[in-house]
Amino acid sequence: xxxxxxxxxxxxxxxxxxxxxxxxxxxxxxxxxxxxxxxxxxxxxxxxxxxxxxxxxxxxxxxxxxxxxxxxxxxxxxxxxxxxxxxxxxxxxxxxxxxxxxxxxxxxxxxxxxxxxxxxxxxxxxxxxxxxxxxxxxxxxxxxxxxxxxxxxxxxxxx
Numbered sequence: 001x002x003x004x005x006x007x008x009x010x011x012x013x014x015x016x017x018x019x020x021x022x023x024x025x026x027x028x029x030x031x032x033x034x035x036x037x038x039x040x041x042x043x044x045x046x047x048x049x050x051x052x053x054x055x056x057x058x059x060x061x062x063x064x065x066x067x068x069x070x071x072x073x074x075x076x077x078x079x080x081x082x083x084x085x086x087x088x089x090x091x092x093x094x095x096x097x098x099x100x101x102x103x104x105x106x107x108x109x110x111x112x113x114x115x116x117x118x119x120x121x122x123x124x125x126x127x128x129x130x131x132x133x134x135x136x137x138x139x140x141x142x143x144x145x146x147x148x149x150x151x152x153x154x155x156x157x158x159x
Contacts, residue, residue: 001099005024005029006143007026008032008039008144010038010087010145011038011039012038013040014036015065019051021029021104022052026073028075031089033075033078033087033137034074035107035109035143035147038070038145039062039067039091040062040064040068041091042061045071048072054076055075057069057072057073057074058072058074058094059087059094060090060091060109068111070093070109078083080099081098082098083098084133084135092111093110095107095109095133097133098138103136103139105139105140106134107141108141110126110146111145112146115146130142
């Protein structure tokens with residue numbers, strides 16, 4: 001197993017100069033793999049989105065320039081081989097199976113719905129998809145925006 005430096009960020013849009021700032025920060029901090037949510041990246045914006053990132057980008061594109069979209073960025077110089085990729089057509093999920101130094105990894109990035117019933121269905125679907133498509137179930141790297149929170153300090157006896 002190799003040491004990898006990962007980061008997961010909800011960027012809430014990368015259509016302006018913010019993209020260059022985020023990409024520079026990721027490069028300066030030497031992240032190997034970056035999971036970005038809410039990229040707002042559409043099919044017609046992918047080439048422009050790529051500007052400023054020398055490594056590889058795997059997208060699950062959004063149909064809107066104002067919501068959704070997830071991607072996985074792999075830094076330039078990291079030696080890896082892509083085994084396969086799976087993404088949804090809603091911009092909420094991408095899975096990339098890679099081999100790095102002889103070890104297979106399943107990298108998953110999600111952006112869960114904020115609506116609780118939709119989120120519950122989404123998590124069941126994601127669980128099923130990861131089980132189905134992960135080439136190495138022992139090395140799953142899962143990140144993203146789960147749109148969940150925990151309220152601290154509340155009395156748990158009422159549950």
